[in-house]
Amino acid sequence: xxxxxxxxxxxxxxxxxxxxxxxxxxxxxxxxxxxxxxxxxxxxxxxxxxxxxxxxxxxxxxxxxxxxxxxxxxxxxxxxxxxxxxxxxxxxxxxxxxxxxxxxxxxxxxxxxxxxxxxxxxxxxxxxxxxxxxxxxxxxxxxxxxxxxxxxxxxxxxxxxxxxxxxxxxxxxxxxxxxxxxxxxxxxxxxxxxxxxxxxxxxxxxxxxxxxxxxxxxxxxxxxxxxxxxxxxxxxxxxxxxxxxxxxxxxxxxxxxxxxxxxxxxxxxxxxxxxxxxxxxxxxxxxxxxxxxxxxxxxxxxxxxxxxxxxxxxxxxxxxxxxxxxxxxxxxxxxxxxxxxxxxxxxxxxxxxxxxxxxxxxxxxxxxxxxxxxxxxxxxxxxxxxxxxxxxxxxxxxxxxxxxxxxxxxxxxxxxxxxxxxxxxxxxxx
Numbered sequence: 240x241x242x243x244x245x246x247x248x249x250x251x252x253x254x255x256x257x258x259x260x261x262x263x264x265x266x267x268x269x270x271x272x273x274x275x276x277x278x279x280x281x282x283x284x285x286x287x288x289x290x291x292x293x294x295x296x297x298x299x300x301x302x303x304x305x306x307x308x309x310x311x312x313x314x315x316x317x318x319x320x321x322x323x324x325x326x327x328x329x330x331x332x333x334x335x336x337x338x339x340x341x342x343x344x345x346x347x348x349x350x351x352x353x354x355x356x357x358x359x360x361x362x363x364x365x366x367x368x369x370x371x372x373x374x375x376x377x378x379x380x381x382x383x384x385x386x387x388x389x390x391x392x393x394x395x396x397x398x399x400x401x402x403x404x405x406x407x408x409x410x411x412x413x414x415x416x417x418x419x420x421x422x423x424x425x426x427x428x429x430x431x432x433x434x435x436x437x438x439x440x441x442x443x444x445x446x447x448x449x450x451x452x453x454x455x456x457x458x459x460x461x462x463x464x465x466x467x468x469x470x471x472x473x474x475x476x477x478x479x480x481x482x483x484x485x486x487x488x489x490x491x492x493x494x495x496x497x498x499x500x501x502x503x504x505x506x507x508x509x510x511x512x513x514x515x516x517x518x519x520x521x522x523x524x525x526x527x528x529x530x531x532x533x534x535x536x537x538x539x540x541x542x543x544x545x546x547x548x549x550x551x552x553x554x555x556x557x558x559x560x561x562x563x564x565x566x567x568x569x570x571x572x573x574x575x576x577x578x579x580x581x582x583x584x585x586x587x588x589x590x591x592x593x594x595x596x597x598x599x600x601x602x603x604x605x606x607x608x609x610x611x612x613x614x615x616x617x618x619x620x621x622x623x624x625x626x627x628x629x630x631x632x633x634x635x636x637x638x639x640x641x642x643x644x645x646x647x648x649x650x651x652x653x654x655x656x657x658x659x660x661x662x663x664x665x666x667x668x669x
Contacts (some may be wrong), residue, residue: 242644247632253495262476318350397421403431480510547571613619613637632652
């Protein structure tokens with residue numbers, strides 16, 4: 240059932256806000272999978288609590304893993320013998336549909352995977368084909384997509400496998416995360432066009448090493464995980480840097496200032512690229528020990544930018560481009576047609592509906608700013624579309640966001656945080 244519409248608030252002055260972000264979805268879900276395979280109890284501190292991570296927790300619990308909610312919002316994860324879950328609801332979570340099937344191969348018994356209607360359109364063929372090559376029996380009626388059933392035998396042979404991961408880096412990460420428990424480990428070779436969002440694979444490799452797993456990523460397009468034990472984790476989850484983009488963009492749109500505390504000095508999160516993007520678009524960007532501060536200047540500059548490795552930023556960057564002084568080109572993001580929705584087509588349709596001139600290219604968008612006006616902004620069940628609409632609403636009165644509740648996928652508290660940020664704006668008479 241779609242949630243109510245939301246009138247995106249406009250800013251009547253520069254914002255001056257401190258925004259504390261929830262934990263990273265990508266890190267939370269990787270840590271959860273590794274904790275499920277570990278030799279002892281793990282603690283995840285300040286994990287993300289959102290639909291995608293709750294779906295991951297539900298999947299692990301169904302497979303026999305004990306995930307305990309503890310005061311303060313942490314999770315204690317106690318691994319147990321893995322058993323067929325009966326069924327796993329993937330929702331729209333790419334992490335769940337691509338990270339959990341290898342885990343289900345290690346269980347004893349059958350696990351059926353399905354999800355929201357939109358999830359059935361997301362590609363799964365490379366993961367399912369790879370698991371078959373590694374010795375897992377899977378039924379999918381030849382569709383290479385949800386729904387499918389993994390028949391776990393209590394172990395996975397493992398070995399060498401070649402896949403085309405050009406549609407999603409999650410195909411590689413999903414295989415690597417469980418591979419330490421495969422009889423022969425795994426060696427994954429990529430054969431195809433460039434892998435998108437490579438920082439997400441680097442994140443996977445780093446989290447594996449955090450758990451004591453031996454990973455060799457020294458050869459281009461090849462990743463090797465040795466069979467080994469997985470150490471228990473006690474980790475603080477970094478803030479979700481991708482979910483910072485819209486808040487930091489508000490500084491640029493309003494000519495104000497937004498500070499995000501706890502921004503890591505080093506990270507594998509692709510969302511860290513927002514610092515460079517906002518700098519290119521005219522903001523002043525400062526990272527120091529206190530966190531990241533972005534200050535808007537007089538103009539938003541058009542850009543020609545490749546977001547191949549940080550494609551989750553595309554919706555917010557496209558919104559900024561529609562408000563810029565000159566045209567922009569966003570490149571390298573053809574793969575986001577296979578996300579929660581076809582994001583390129585959705586962004587073209589919705590930005591055009593507000594008055595912008597937007598053209599789809601083979602691998603991105605060309606945005607030409609035009610005078611904008613209010614309109615209904617469709618979100619297509621995609622949390623990133625809500626965030627894009629919120630940025631536009633700062634400068635364009637009358638943007639009405641359809642089904643704002645879809646943002647609960649990664650940030651249930653988004654509208655409250657957004658409105659609180661605006662309440663902290665600098666008074667107009669200062």
